[in-house]
Amino acid sequence: MKVGVVTFPGSLDDVDAQRAVRIGGHEAVALWHGDHDLRGVDAVVLPGGFSYGDYLRCGAISRFSPVMSEVVTAAERGMPVLGICNGFQVLCESHLLPGALIRNDHRKFNCVDQRLRIDNNRTPWTSAYAEGAEVTIVLKNGEGGFVADEPTLDRLEGEGQVVARYLGGNPNGSLRDIAGISNERGNVVGLMPHPEHAVEDLTGAGTDGLGFFTSLVERAFA
Amino acid sequence: MPRVVVDVMPKPEILDPQGKAVLGALPRLGFSGVTDVRQGKRFELEVDGEVTEAVLADVHRMAETLLSNPVIEYFTVHVDETVVTA
Numbered sequence: 001m002k003v004g005v006v007t008f009p010g011s012l013d014d015v016d017a018q019r020a021v022r023i024g025g026h027e028a029v030a031l032w033h034g035d036h037d038l039r040g041v042d043a044v045v046l047p048g049g050f051s052y053g054d055y056l057r058c059g060a061i062s063r064f065s066p067v068m069s070e071v072v073t074a075a076e077r078g079m080p081v082l083g084i085c086n087g088f089q090v091l092c093e094s095h096l097l098p099g100a101l102i103r104n105d106h107r108k109f110n111c112v113d114q115r116l117r118i119d120n121n122r123t124p125w126t127s128a129y130a131e132g133a134e135v136t137i138v139l140k141n142g143e144g145g146f147v148a149d150e151p152t153l154d155r156l157e158g159e160g161q162v163v164a165r166y167l168g169g170n171p172n173g174s175l176r177d178i179a180g181i182s183n184e185r186g187n188v189v190g191l192m193p194h195p196e197h198a199v200e201d202l203t204g205a206g207t208d209g210l211g212f213f214t215s216l217v218e219r220a221f222a
Numbered sequence: 223m224p225r226v227v228v229d230v231m232p233k234p235e236i237l238d239p240q241g242k243a244v245l246g247a248l249p250r251l252g253f254s255g256v257t258d259v260r261q262g263k264r265f266e267l268e269v270d271g272e273v274t275e276a277v278l279a280d281v282h283r284m285a286e287t288l289l290s291n292p293v294i295e296y297f298t299v300h301v302d303e304t305v306v307t308a
Contacts, residue, residue, distance in 0.1 A: 057291055064288070093291065100293040102232075103239045147236060147294060173237065 001216050004031040004041035006071070006087075008062050012049030013084065013196060020196035021045065024213025033065040043080040043124070043216055044071055046087025048140075048194055058101060058143050059089035068094060080124040080216060081188045085141055088180070088190030097183055097190045098156070099148030104141070105173025113205040114139035114193050115167040116179055120160050123186045128211035135208035137193040139171055139179075144192040146174040146181070156181055163189055224273045225302040226281050230290040231262035265289050266302070273301050 003021045005028055007014040018028035029041050033051075038044065052061035062068060068090070075081045075096050083091040091097040104110060113136050118129040129135070148156070153176055156162050164180035172192070180191035195209025232238045238260050245259040267284075269277055281299055290297040 056288070060288065060291065092293070098293075100291055102236065102294060105237055105239055107239045107243055145237070149235075 001042040002027045002029050002040060003213075003216070004029045004038055004044045006031045006033060006044065006046050006067055008033040008049070008051035008065065008090075010050040010053050011047050011086070013194065014047040014049070016194075017045050017047040017084065017196040020199045020209070020213045023199050024210060025217050026213070031067055033062065033067050035067045036070065038067075038070050038074060043082070044074065045196075046071070046081070046083040046090050047196070048085030048087060051086055051090065054086075054143075057089075057093065058086060059091075059093040062086075062090045063093040072096060075183075075188050078185060078187050082125050082212065083188075083190040084194055084196060085144070085192055088192055089143070091188060091190045096188045097181055098152050099146055099181070101143050101192070102145045102147055102173075103143045104145055104171075109140070109142040110144065110171050111140040112138075112171060114171060114179075116164045116193060117167050118164055118211075120163045120182060120186075122160070123163060123182050123189050123215075125189045125212050125215050126163055128215040134167060135211075136198070136205050137195050137209045138197040138204055139193040141172065141192055144172040144174065146178045146192070148175065153178075159184065161186075164191060164193070224269050224271075225304070226267045226269055226273060226278070226299060227302050228265040228267065228281065228285045228289050228297055228299050229262060230265070230285070230295050230297045231260060232295055236294045262295075263289075 003026045005017045021028040089101045092100050118133045121129045121131045161182050163182050165177045166179050182189045195212040198204050198209030241259040241261040248256050285297045
């Protein structure tokens, strides 16, 4: 599959995400924030970083970039979209996902090997995992506290839209230990931890993140 | 030139870690008696021409689409009549 990785001004992990896409067995296609088309990709990754300097709010300016209009339209038609960290923030600001990410409750930037549980393996990004799988994936953020009102949180849990939860202590104040969610359809997933940094034994805490990039293939052959 | 001010604040139920940090710093500087601090943003929009109802309606749309995130923030709009001199 052709997987587009968007680079915004201030993106940090776009090249790592492209690399993870290739290790996952796909063709990585670089997309620029100013692009008006998605170059025929089958899926899109919005990478981590500090797009537009995190000015105003994280992801607030990126939401209105030309490429995001295309991403929103494609996502609404069912294209798989994965937003990692800053990409998750962009998806919330774009209203493709409910809720918002606010500053960590302890006010410090966090950089840890984080234990997670995959609560929903029925998305195109998580089908490679067993439901309830416990994995370790790098987490690094300053504004990773997931918040939404109570009815929204209840709905996310009731509809199985919580994709991943933090284990072993909440690292950023996210309500109900939520590390990642999906939209109702399941094709759009936002995740605060960084699976693209957990795809090779040489670096990082292992290869538990690889499943996010191999799931697309397994779905195609399912 | 007229100026329209948009104040954006975190909703009361949303945790405000920055406000908490400021609240924690005040007693260390010898200021007492402050029981809570909420930190927000103030936008000053210089407007070309008169501030009509249509202009204010536009500013409201700007505030709800870009200047604030309605999931976590609320905003107020008012016209600042103070004359700005260079």
